[in-house]
Amino acid sequence: MQGLLAQGISVRYGARSVLAGLDLPLLRPGEVTVLAGPNAAGKSTLLRAIAQLQPHGGQVLLDGRDLAHVPMRDRARLIGFMPQSLPSGSSLVALESVIAALRAGDTLGARQADAAAMAVLDKLGIGALALEPLSALSGGQRQMVSLAQAIVRDPRLLLLDEPTSALDLARQVRLLSELRRLAGEGRIVVAVLHDLALAAQWADRIVLIHGGHTHAEGAPEQVLTPQLLAQVYGVEARVERCSRGRIMVMIDGEHAAG
Amino acid sequence: MSDATLQRYHRQGRRNTLLVAVLGLAALAALLLDLVTGPAGLPLAETLRALTGAEVARGTQVIVWDVRLPVACMALLVGAALALAGAEMQTVLENPLAEPFTLGVSSSAALGAAVAIVLGLTLPGLPPVWGVSGNAFLFALGALGLLQLLGRIRGGGPEVLILFGVALNFTAAALLSLLQFVASADALQQLVFWTMGSLAAAQWPGVVMIGVVLAATVPFSFRAAWKLTALRLGEDQAKSFGVDVAGLRRWTLLRVSLLAASAVSMVGVIGFVGLAGPHIARMLVGENHRVFLPASILTGALVMSLASTLSKTLVPGVLLPVGLVTSLIGLPIFFALILRGRRR
Ligand SMILES: Nc1ncnc2c1ncn2[C@@H]1O[C@H](COP(=O)(O)OP(=O)(O)OP(=O)(O)O)[C@@H](O)[C@H]1O
Numbered sequence: 001m002q003g004l005l006a007q008g009i010s011v012r013y014g015a016r017s018v019l020a021g022l023d024l025p026l027l028r029p030g031e032v033t034v035l036a037g038p039n040a041a042g043k044s045t046l047l048r049a050i051a052q053l054q055p056h057g058g059q060v061l062l063d064g065r066d067l068a069h070v071p072m073r074d075r076a077r078l079i080g081f082m083p084q085s086l087p088s089g090s091s092l093v094a095l096e097s098v099i100a101a102l103r104a105g106d107t108l109g110a111r112q113a114d115a116a117a118m119a120v121l122d123k124l125g126i127g128a129l130a131l132e133p134l135s136a137l138s139g140g141q142r143q144m145v146s147l148a149q150a151i152v153r154d155p156r157l158l159l160l161d162e163p164t165s166a167l168d169l170a171r172q173v174r175l176l177s178e179l180r181r182l183a184g185e186g187r188i189v190v191a192v193l194h195d196l197a198l199a200a201q202w203a204d205r206i207v208l209i210h211g212g213h214t215h216a217e218g219a220p221e222q223v224l225t226p227q228l229l230a231q232v233y234g235v236e237a238r239v240e241r242c243s244r245g246r247i248m249v250m251i252d253g254e255h256a257a258g
Numbered sequence: 259m260s261d262a263t264l265q266r267y268h269r270q271g272r273r274n275t276l277l278v279a280v281l282g283l284a285a286l287a288a289l290l291l292d293l294v295t296g297p298a299g300l301p302l303a304e305t306l307r308a309l310t311g312a313e314v315a316r317g318t319q320v321i322v323w324d325v326r327l328p329v330a331c332m333a334l335l336v337g338a339a340l341a342l343a344g345a346e347m348q349t350v351l352e353n354p355l356a357e358p359f360t361l362g363v364s365s366s367a368a369l370g371a372a373v374a375i376v377l378g379l380t381l382p383g384l385p386p387v388w389g390v391s392g393n394a395f396l397f398a399l400g401a402l403g404l405l406q407l408l409g410r411i412r413g414g415g416p417e418v419l420i421l422f423g424v425a426l427n428f429t430a431a432a433l434l435s436l437l438q439f440v441a442s443a444d445a446l447q448q449l450v451f452w453t454m455g456s457l458a459a460a461q462w463p464g465v466v467m468i469g470v471v472l473a474a475t476v477p478f479s480f481r482a483a484w485k486l487t488a489l490r491l492g493e494d495q496a497k498s499f500g501v502d503v504a505g506l507r508r509w510t511l512l513r514v515s516l517l518a519a520s521a522v523s524m525v526g527v528i529g530f531v532g533l534a535g536p537h538i539a540r541m542l543v544g545e546n547h548r549v550f551l552p553a554s555i556l557t558g559a560l561v562m563s564l565a566s567t568l569s570k571t572l573v574p575g576v577l578l579p580v581g582l583v584t585s586l587i588g589l590p591i592f593f594a595l596i597l598r599g600r601r602r
């Protein structure tokens with residue numbers, strides 16, 4: 001069975017249950033899936049659980065293999081993970097940080113790793129930042145470098161936590177089209193996004209996380225409905241189709257309490 | 259474009275390697291300087307002849323080979339050990355203020371020393387001259403063992419480790435005060451002197467021991483260099499790169515414990531080198547641990563060696579405790595580097 005299957009994922013912090021047996025549909029290679037949902041719904045927690053960075057109940061199967069039983073090193077080759085927030089204090093230069101992503105868990109030769117890391121930075125259009133210390137980068141630049149760290153091992157599964165949150169308009173498009181391209185080459189791409197307009201434009205599938213469960217999932221036009229948005233976010237939304245079949249989501253206001 | 263950038267990166271790498279080599283040469287020069295200074299007022303030529311094994315007066319032979327050389331080597335090795343321990347500690351605790359003694363190694367070692375000096379309890383089978391050092395070593399290692407155990411039970415992230423370490427520090431300090439309270443005036447003075455950190459008592463077996471500990475730990479430190487570098491990007495990142503962070507932390511702390519415990523048991527508590535050595539190295543070569551670790555080792559060795567020389571010459575005729583001097587000589591370097599601004 002090809003693809004990512006996460007079933008019965010549960011995570012609790014102390015007595016509080018954040019994810020309560022959450023099931024994701026089978027996410028197939030070639031697809032870009034967007035996870036959306038309110039703040040604190042557990043999207044980051046879910047990504048970290050899938051990446052095995054977080055103790056959790058339930059099962060995560062990648063191409064039929066239980067990720068919990070895949071040795072750490074092999075897992076690093078299978079999964080690229082981009083965290084929501086990045087430490088800003090390091091004086092490593094961008095290129096070094098991407099080389100570290102290649103060499104920390106693996107015994108890759110220096111020459112090979114250096115060239116591969118540089119190639120990824122170039123591909124993302126940030127080759128000019130290669131020798132800048134991470135601590136001297138802007139938030140958006142750091143986010144692009146973080147994406148480079150996630151994709152440089154050429155993983156089968158890409159997990160990205162709000163990858164566009166600090167990016168300008170052009171960079172958002174660059175990042176998302178890069179994700180599309182990576183998916184097109186047969187990878188599984190899962191990204192948390194708050195911007196539903198971007199999600200509608202770029203995702204094959206949107207999964208709404210709410211109340212510790214998958215509240216709804218499907219193609220953008222199935223999920224982005226006024227009813228569902230009202231249920232999950234408590235907002236009054238209009239959803240309209242405009243030119244080229246694009247979906248527009250307009251938020252008119254919040255629902256009164258309750 | 260990308261080729262040019264890569265070339266520049268490699269050039270920077272070579273520059274850093276060169277810097278490390280320069281640090282190494284400077285440390286060697288400092289060692290020589292340390293060897294030729296001393297209260298005995300030996301002529302330089304005479305000292306050098308004794309070192310090269312040429313025929314010299316018996317007294318000169320003894321001074322150079324049995325007094326100066328062990329002290330100078332001890333300074334070099336202790337500096338190296340403390341700075342390496344500090345560098346690794348700062349990385350695994352993800353805290354730039356960490357140093358080898360953050361987790362209570364020094365106060366535990368002092369407690370061990372006090373047990374030997376005040377209560378006269380030492381390890382059976384150890385020659386009496388090693389009683390104090392033996393106890394200090396044992397207590398220091400024991401403290402870190404306890405810490406690892408606690409951290410393991412509680413699932414030790416850096417915060418948990420630091421909190422336990424602080425608690426351990428206070429416990430050991432309190433017990434130490436208790437022993438000081440009941441100690442005789444003689445024992446008290448001996449203890450205070452021990453705590454201050456001094457190279458005066460350095461002897462070959464101690465030098466060999468630190469040398470062995472360094473030789474046994476350094477290869478593992480270097481092998482973990484990329485893993486430690488990855489940890490600078492955050493724990494989640496390191497894990498997703500395939501680094502077993504818990505294991506890395508455990509083994510690194512074990513190395514740090516061995517280094518710090520053997521240093522403190524031989525020469526007492528020497529501050530500053532373990533904190534500032536890594537910072538100076540970081541400002542010089544950056545944080546890629548492949549160069550940062552060797553640079554830290556050599557910076558520590560250099561600072562300690564200079565401190566040892568100064569402790570003999572600062573006040574003529576008086577041998578100052580080297581622990582005091584490390585701060586005096588390290589601080590100006592440290593400030594100069596900070597004021598000059600970070601290079602990278
Ligand atoms: N380490 C932690 N300890 C305790 N509670 C946590 C921890 N991490 C997350 N939580 C809690 O888990 C819940 C889900 O957090 P999570 O970060 O997964 O939300 P999210 O959906 O990613 O939110 P956002 O959109 O704000 O990023 C929150 O209520 C948060 O307070």
Ligand SMILES: [Mg+2]
Pocket residue numbers: 043044045084161
């Ligand atoms: Mg989040």
